[in-house]
Amino acid sequence: MKVKPSSYSLVAVMVICLLFIGLSLPMEYLTSKLLPLIFGSVGFLLAAIELGKDLTAKGKPASEVPTGDEADAMAEVKVGVSSYLGAVAWIVGFFLGILLLGFVIAIPLFIFSYMVTRGTRWFVALIFAVTTPALIYLVIDAVPGADLYQGLAFRWLGY
C-alpha cells in the first residue's frame, strides 16, 4: 500500500471536517449545529472513501491522473516549482510592502522592481510605476470616503 501525495490532501480534508464536527457538537442550539454536522460528516465520509480508493489503487490513482482543469482555471503549463514560488514571493512581498509602507510607496516600488527584474527597460518601468498610482488615486478620489492604507511605518512615525 503506497501513500501518494494526494492522500495527504485527503487526510487534511478529513481533519478539517473533524474540526468542524468537533466545534459544532458543543453548540447549544440544534439549528446552529445541524448543517455543519451533516456536511462535516458527509465530507469526512467522502474523503475517507477517496482515501481508501487512493491507497488501494494499482498504479496511478484516478485523482492523480492529470485531467483537464476546470474551464476558468489556469492553463496546463509545465513550469518549474521555482517559477511558481518566485511569483508567490513577489505577491507576498507586495503585501508586506503595503503593510509596512502603504499603497503609495508599495505600488510604484513593486511595479518598477518587477518590470525591471523581468527585463523591461527602466524608463518604461518608471513610466508605469508613476502613472499607475496616479490613475489609481484619480479613481479613489472619485469615491467618497475611500482612502488607501498608509502603512505601519507612517503610523509609527506619528502620521
Added chain:
Amino acid sequence: MVLEALVSALAYFTDLSFLLWVMAGSMVGLILGIIPGVGSLHAIILFLPFVFLLPVEHSIPFMLAAMSMSANGGSITAVLMGVPGTPINTATILDGFPMTQKGEGGRAVGAALVCSAGGGVISVILALGMVIVLLPIILAITNAEMVFIILVGLAFIATLSRGSMTKGLISATLGMLVAFIGYQPVTGLWRFTFGIPYLYDGLPIVCVTMGLFGLPIIIDLATKRGTIATAGTTTVGMADVWQGAKDVFCHWWLFLRSSVIGYVVGVIPGIGGETAIWVAYGHAKQTSKYPEKFGTGVIEGVIGPESANCGREGGAALTTMALGLPGSVVMAVILGGLLIAGLNPGPQMLRDDLPLTLSFLLVIAASNVFGTSIVLPLVSYVAKIASVPSRILVPLLITIIFVGIFIYAERVADLVVMLIFTAVGLAMVKFDFNRVPFLIAYVLGFRFEHFFFMSIGLHGPLFFTRPISLALIFLFIMAVFYGPISKVIKRWFQRGVKPQ
C-alpha cells in the same frame, strides 16, 4: 406580465449612463478577453470589489457586458495567433488558425465575431421565451424547492465538472462548511469565529473569489515569461473581415443550431462552456458536406463553436438569476455581485424585480452587438493587445486586485484572507480538487441554510415530500449515484460474460 416587464426593461436603455456602463463593460471585457490567460473571469473579478460603489443598474450590466465580450475578444487571438484568449475559444483554433495560415485570417475573424454577437442575441431571445413559458412554475417555487434546487445544482456541478466526482463533492462540502463561518441566519449566533470580530459576518465573497481564482491565474501568467502569443499575425484586410461576416449568413442554419446547442448547455449547471463549443464543433463536422476538411481551415469549423460559446450566455444568466443557481465560476461571481448589490437572485428576483432582471438579459445581447460593431473595423489594432508581455501585465493586474480588495471594506485583513485562499486555491489545483464547486457552494451556503430552516418552519420536517421537492430529490440521487452504480452494474455484467 412578462411583456409589460420587457417594455420596462427596454426603458433602461434610454438612460445614457446605463448605456455608457454597458459600453465600458464591453470594452473592458473585449480587451481582457484578447489577452491569453486573462478571460471573462478576470474581466468581472477585477470589478467585483467595486460593485457596491455603483447603483445596481450600472454595476451588474457592466459585469455582464464584460463577461459577454471577453469571449468575443478571445476569438480574435484564437484565430489570428493560435492561442485561445479564453478557454472557451479553444475549439475555434482548430480551423480558425489554419485559415490564418492560408491567408484567410480576416474572414475567420469576421465570421467568429459575427457568430459570437449573433449567438448572444439568439440566447437572449431563447431565455426571454423561456421566462414567458416557465415564469408561473418559477414563481411557484418556495423555500422548500430552493433547498433541493441548490443541492441538485451542486451535485450537477460537482459530478459534471472535470476531475474526480468524489473530489468535486468534497470541494462542494468544504465550500458549504466555510460558508457556515459567521452568524447563523436563524439564531443570529456566531459560529466558528474563535472570538475574532472580523469573522462575525463571515468571509467576504470578493476575498474568497479573488484568492481562489484571481491570483492563481495571475501567478500562472507570471510563470509564462515573454509574450504568450507569438505566432500568427495581427494584420487582416477589411474586405476579408466582411466576407467572414457574410459567411455567417450563408451558413445561417448551422449558426442557429450551434447557438441553440450553446443555450441548452448553458442552462444546465455544471456543464462548462468548453462542452458547448466541442459539442457544437462536433455537430458542425458531422453535418458538413466535407467533414474530412475540418481541421484544415474551413469556415464551418469557426461558425459552430463561436455561435455556441456566446449562445450559452443567456441560458447561464437565466439559471443564475431565475433560480439563484450559478452553473459556473463566472456565474458564481455574477451571483456574488448580485448579492453585494442587495438583490436576491432566484424566484424572488423575478417576483420583485422582473423588469430589472430582463434588462440584465438584454444587456448580454446589447453588449454583443455593440462590442462587435466597434471591434470589427478595428480588428488589426485590437489584436495587438495580445502581444503585451506578461511582465507588463502581471504587476498591473496584481496592483488592481490588491487595491480593489482593500477598497471593498478598507481592511488589511481582507488582503490576508485573499492570500490565504490563494494558497488554498493553489493547493486545490495541485491535488486536483475542483475549485468551482467549492466557490459555488460557498456563495450559496448561507442562502441554503436560510431556505432549509425556513422550509422546516413553514412546512415542518416533512417539507421534502412536496411534489417538486421529490422530483428534485430524485434528480439529486441520479446525479450523485448514477455514475458509481452504472460502473458497478457494468462490472457485474462483464464478470457474467465469460470469454470463449
